[in-house]
Amino acid sequence: MNDAIKKEAQRLQKELTEHSHRYHVMDDPLISDIEYDDMLKKLIEIEENFPQFSTPDSPTKRVGAPPLSAFNQAIHSIPMLSLDNAFNNEDVLDFNTRIVKILNRENIFYVAEPKLDGVAVELKYENGTLVQATTRGDGITGEVITENVKTIRSVPLKLHREKFKVPSLLEVRGEVIITKPDFDLLNKTRIDNGESVFANPRNAAAGSLRQLDSKITAKRPLDIFVYGAGEVKDLSFKSHSQMLNMMKQLGFPVNPHIKAGLSIEGVLTFYKKLEVLRDSLAYEIDGMVIKVDDILLQRQLGEKSKSPRWAIAYKFPAIRKSTRIKDIIVQVGRTGTLTPVAILESINIGGVMVSRATLHNEDLIKKKDIRIGDMVLVIRAGDVIPKVVKVIESKRKGNEIPFEMPLHCPVCHSRLVKVKLDITHVHKCINTSCQAQLKERIRHFVSKKAFDIEGLGKKIVDQLVEEKMIQSFADVFLLEKEKLAKLDRMAQKSAFNLVRAIEKSKTCSLRRFIYALGIDHTGENAAKLISERFSALKDIMDADKENLVSIHGIGPETASAVCQFFSNMENLNIISKIINEGGVKLTNDKPSRVESWDNPFNKRRIVLTGTLLTMTRSEAKKILEKLGAGITSSLSSKTDFLIAGNKPGSKFAKAKKLGIQILDEKSLTAMLKSHL
Structure with missing residues (x-):
């Protein structure tokens, strides 16, 4: 009896999965909606009575799970960076010129994709099964929304096995959207139910993905197109367009209007066509994304602190x-x-x-x-x-x-001062005790992406600054419950909860701490890159501009701003007070793994010494920097590799003493051949 029921459950799971794929991805249904719903209803009934026959990838998982109390967070294996914007042809041509100059080659081929106006997500598959879905979040950390994403019928819960083996790990990135017709119908239903309407499809998609009750998400008409990959194991591709083709074969919806093999002139021509096509599409797009197609060239171009050098978003003219x-x-x-x-x-x-x-x-x-x-x-x-x-x-x-x-x-x-900035001027208040600056700095310092102190909202921060209870970052950690309780709208319980939240925040990662300080030109990703290179705050404070610029993704503006910040005695005194009087302990969440393609030079500090025979040291430096290495002139315990040519001098002996890995020219050449 049970064997027959098990076989029936397996049959329904397999057939419903195939029908869902044909309907939502291939746009080629074989059965009616009523037939599909009847089959699904039968499977739900079986799995409710025989839960042992339910599987993680069963189509029944699309109806939603029990409500959550809050979203967990997860760090992206590879940051989900934002894109630089282009607003005219000249911006795009400048983008191409930069790439040609960096790579020292002509004839770059691009992929052009419609820029979907939706919500970016990352889907993680292990051995072919969806195990986690996250929002983009701040690009480094996202919210876990797995149960909500499972309700999107175009998202495969299990990967299709067609022409190649399913990878052991695959992180897929895509854009969750709501089509225009579905959006209109959704708002009509909300009006009929006496509910407020959504302003636009993107807001509706974002709100739907952030429901703690996935059964609500299941009722929203969400769809998805995939456009990229994060970490991948057991699957290789040479170009972005090849990767998208593989994604399609694995069962993912890929936008049909993507064009590959385009010259920069072809990109501009396609932009005009896409602009005309825009209004006739069933979904909102706000521009076109241009990407270098060759994956190896992407890696050589690398990333800046917030965006890749190999991609740009060409936005449509604004309304x-x-x-x-x-x-x-x-x-x-x-x-x-x-x-x-x-x-x-x-x-x-x-x-x-x-x-x-x-x-x-x-x-x-x-x-x-x-x-x-x-x-x-x-x-x-x-x-x-x-x-x-x-x-x-x-x-x-x-x-x-x-x-x-x-x-x-x-x-x-x-009195204000007028400061020249590039080709324009700005007015600045240079009074460091100015309450407007202090309020903004404190709000940034305690924000979710920094120290994340719950209860220190805008109004409380305003009061604390106005009452002179906070006059620097360090004062945040010295607040007392009795004094807090006397503030407007702050009872004993609220004061107790705030003090407890402050105490909890005192263990902070080095990355968050650097971001919290609010250093000019130093956002979340720059703070991450710096904290990955240096193991302790003291090392960052001691770093000179050359050390910082050697970090792949850190530019001269950020390096100068960091050096200036830590050369200011007032700032150093405040940091000392934060740690010594405030009791803040810093941890380092520096990842130990290298990039998924096992590049041994990525984010490594390297020193070159001696004479190389097959290339000049300058040529070696350029190649290594393209692979993500930071080249410095001084040797220290933080150095990862010493590359030693003929007559290496005193650095060779020092590297041996410090236990630093030494590569001769033969070893270097062999390692480079496997990654170029």
Whole structure:
């Protein structure tokens, strides 16, 4: 009896999986929706009565699981970096010129893909079975949304076995979307149920993926297209287009409008075609993604701290709307820079209500002759940041008011200084005790991606700064429950919970600590790269610009900013107080593994010495840097390899004494051949 039921369950699981794939991925259904639902209902009944016959990849998993209390987090094996943007043909041609220069070769071939306006996710498969799904998050750490992603019918719960062996590990990256027709139907249903409507398909997709109850997600019409890979084992591909073809064979939906083998001229031609095609597509796109097709060339180009050098997003022209500037105010940023902001009569741009737009600086305001009371054209640059494009002079009435930057800080009233920055000027408040800066710095310091102190929200931080209970980062860790309880809206229990949260935060990774300090040009990924190179805070504080620039992905601006920050005695005193009086303990979550393709030079510190016969030291340096190595001139215990040619000198003996791995030219050449 049980054997017959088991066989029936296996038959239904297999057939439903195949029918789902044919319907959602191949767009070639063999049965009706009613027949599919009847089969699924029968399988659910069997698995409820005989749970031993349920499998992790059963189609029944698509109906949702019991609600979660909160999302767990997971670190991406390889960071999910953002992309640099291009807004015109010249930007794209400049992108190509940079690549040609770095690689020292012409005839680069590209893949062009529609830039989907959805939510990026990563799907992790072990031995062909989906075991984890995460959001992009901050690019380094994402939220685990496995049960929600399982409800997306176009996501394979088990990989198809066709022309090649299923890899033991495969991390697939894709964009979760809701099509335009499904979005309209979803909002109509919500209106009928008396619920609020979603502003646009992307917001609906994001909200659906972040439901703690996956049964709610299962009712949302989510879909997916895959576009890339993270870590991969037992599967190799030479080009991005070959990888996408393999993904398709494994059962993933791949966008049909992707074009490969394009010259840079072909890329620009395809962009025009895609722009025309945009409105006829069933889903939202906001541009085109351009990628170097050759995987080896991608690796040689490498990444910057926040984005790959081998890819760029060519955005479609933003939607323009006209509105009136009611006022212009000035905001003081975390580093003291003043930014003028236009207060607008609210306008809907691309499904988002916009009431503010940045005016950047005084130079821009004067150049565009922007006045209070003007009718202006506003866009959401890159469909994200509201920006004033131009003044509609024909609609001026004569009572518009020219704007002047203030002479004094609007918060602390200290006199402002005008600083030249590249080709423009900015106004800065240089008073380090300015409450606006301090508030912003503290908010950043305690934010989720930094020390992650729950309970220290905007209003509490404002009170603590205004009451002078916090005058530096270190004061955060010296807050007392009794004093906190006296604050407005802060009872004994809230004060107790906050002190407990502060105590919990005192064990912090080096990566988060560096990010929390709010050093100019040093975001999450730059902090990660620096903490991976150095094992302790002292090593970072002692590093010079040359050491920092040698880190693959760290540029001169970041290196200079880090050096300047740690050369400031006030900053050093605050850090000392954080650790010695605040009791903060730093850990290092430096990963020990190398990249998935076993490149032994990636993110390694290397010193060259002696004379090489088959290449110059300069040539060797360029090759190693393309493989992700950091080349330094000084030898220390942190050095990973010493590459020794003829007559290596004193560095050879020192490396032996320190136990550093030494490579002769023959060993180096052999290792390079296997990775180039």
